[in-house]
Amino acid sequence: MNRSLTFTPEELSRLSQEYLAEDHHEVLQNTNITFTVLVTVTYILFNVSRGFYAGRNGWEVWTLYPFSFICCLGICIQTFLMICIGGVGRHRAYWELNDPPVFDTYLKLQTALEFIYMANVAFPKICLLILYLRIVDGKVKLITKITMGVVITNYIVSIPTIVVLCRPFAYNWDKTIDGHCVNMMDVFRYVSLPNIVTDVAIVAIPFPMLYKLQVSRERKVGLFVTFLAGGLGIFCAIIRFVEYMREDWT
Structure with missing residues (x-):
């Protein structure tokens, strides 16, 4: 917005x-x-x-x-x-x-x-x-x-990025001064991508190891379901990204 x-x-x-x-x-x-x-x-x-x-x-x-x-x-x-x-x-x-x-x-x-x-x-x-x-x-x-x-790189880059979104910085909240902000929708759209990619990777990394575990099939399925449950946030992130691409709140 x-x-x-x-x-x-x-x-x-x-x-x-x-x-x-x-x-x-x-x-x-x-x-x-x-x-x-x-x-x-x-x-x-x-x-x-x-x-x-x-x-x-x-x-x-x-x-x-x-x-x-x-x-x-x-x-x-x-x-x-x-x-x-x-x-x-x-x-x-x-x-x-x-x-x-x-x-x-x-x-x-x-x-x-x-x-x-x-x-x-x-x-x-x-x-x-x-x-x-x-x-x-x-x-x-x-x-x-x-x-x-x-x-780590995404986090390090995000800090100066937040600082320069609006110039001068006080223009983030004080609209009476002379300043401007970048297109916030573009920021929302493209900052979301690295987060989605790393979320998917974090959920996927343990699966080869889980597949090789010498445990019963029932326990293995339970472990898979547990890790998949931890990745539910990915679906929310993807839905949010799709909405950012479809809408323009500027």
Whole structure:
């Protein structure tokens, strides 16, 4: 969506009261609470399982895993703030009529969220790939290293990219100053591609190893289903990418 988009007085006057009265912030708040609890409980259970059942914990368990959890929690907190003080849940037109500065607050929170989101995408993948490197070998190990290289490079490149999306940087939220932003739809479209590719690779890497496991067919199927379930996010990412290609919200 073009960050400088605004409504003209004529457009605002044509909007119905029913449209302006729509308010979904409670649904969004409850959904965010649910995900916050799930993320926290999952991380607690992970640490309990590692403490009781893992023979050895690598350095990443005490560094990258906590950082990944903090990033996930950071997104949840940012979402709370965007709902509570950023106006999320109501139409933008409502805030332009009743409290225009709220949208500026939303844009500031959205800008901060972009940095947290990129870290939240990269570090959980790195954690999984480090785990893979300990249990794979040969060509699969090489593919794992290449995938990790793509993930790390994508994250490193994303930081300066976010900084230069709008120039000057303050134009991300302050539209009263002289500035401009790049075509945000192009950014959404093409930044998604490396994430989808690495998601597919991360799901596919363990399959050759699982296929060779000397276990019962039932257990092998169960393991395959477990790893496939972990890749459900790929379908959401692909659907989102297709929508980005079909629509133009500028």
